[in-house]
Amino acid sequence: MNENKQLGAQIKALRLSRNESQIEFGKNFFPVAARGVVSRWESGKVVPTAERLAKIAEMSGKSVSELLHGTVGGKISQIVEALSELLDTPNFDPNDLMANLSSGKSKSKDKEEREFENFAFDFFRYIFSDKYLTKKSLQSADAKENAIKGISYCARKVSEVAKEINVQAFQTELLYKLFTKEAEAHFAEETRTNEGLFNLAMLSVEDIYAKKIPKLLYGKRQNDGKSVELPNSINKDYLQELEKILENCEDEIYRLGARLGIYEDEK
Structure with missing residues (x-):
């Protein structure tokens, strides 16, 4: 779901939480937003003006940045979900995944997908070479479970760091770098301990x-x-x-x- 549609979904959820029709919701603004305008907001076809976004943010108890880009926690969860989906294949083999990511066999459609695949390749280089399970020795069958543990570990660490350095949800590239940095630090046994x-x-x-x-x-x-x-x-x-x-x-x-x-x- 792109950001415009995410924003539209939030506007619709806000309107429904207030038990208002699109006409009634439009009357919260000056000048009044027509029913058709509200409908286009909710469908993601049109983004409200800065003044109306500020009003929507006030009514929802969120910041404008959160409305437009979501929360950092939500963005981290999206990254975790996207990484986990790469592992969710029959007869999972980390070597096959790395080969696909490096050769571009997944046929990325846009810049965002290419950036994610580049990040995933760098991230999993450390994860697949590291040990997160408590077993004394890892077998090839443990690769998927170990990677899931690694993703979860890095997500927790990134959440802590992002809060301290005030990362914003729209800073996806920075979040990718933080994920990779945490994976690299764990691999090198240079954690913040x-x-x-x-x-x-x-x-x-x-x-x-x-x-x-x-x-x-x-x-x-x-x-x-x-x-x-x-x-x-x-x-x-x-x-x-x-x-x-x-x-x-x-x-x-x-x-x-x-x-x-x-x-x-x-x-």
């Missing part, structure tokens, strides 16, 4: 120490693939001291996590 912060800190230090510094300083020879140090002006003593600091930092993060019960020290 003590454990997530611990993992983020550890992985960030490790990334600098084990990946970024070597990537900066070394390259592979094309003839034999051996790693060689690239020309640079870095002071060797400075590099050694920096590596020691990073190594000590990693140890300190472990100790802090163990002391606060965030990380169980196995040593």
Whole structure:
């Protein structure tokens, strides 16, 4: 249902809740809205003027934005429903779904559908690679149930974030990004928890120490693939001291996590 029809349905519901005919409902406005005008509003063929929208919003106890675009909660529910529908196929196979989304076999009709499919592809990349069920090991038959759990988890997190940063219902693209961000964070075990912060800190230090510094300083020879140090002006003593600091930092993060019960020290 497009937004004009959604608005029309809300106007009709409001009129019926007031036990008014279309003629009676039109008399709430100045100038009066004719019966035919109200009918076109309700069918979604015409959108009321800004002044009349404001009056309708006042009568319904909603904001104009909610009338036009719905609520954020409603939009999140729509996204959940659309994602869940992609899983609702006989003999569900996540590989088939990803192939269809990436190749465009679903034959999207418009920009909104293409944007949704691009989002769904990015979102499910993390969901299908992650674990949301409490089972020790997941079988291929668990993929659908696990994905449903993942969608529900991300929806809860997005609802919390959307409320805090004041996301509006019409900001669909932003909501897509928030869904994908939550799925990515769960996959990387970098959630907004003590454990997530611990993992983020550890992985960030490790990334600098084990990946970024070597990537900066070394390259592979094309003839034999051996790693060689690239020309640079870095002071060797400075590099050694920096590596020691990073190594000590990693140890300190472990100790802090163990002391606060965030990380169980196995040593």
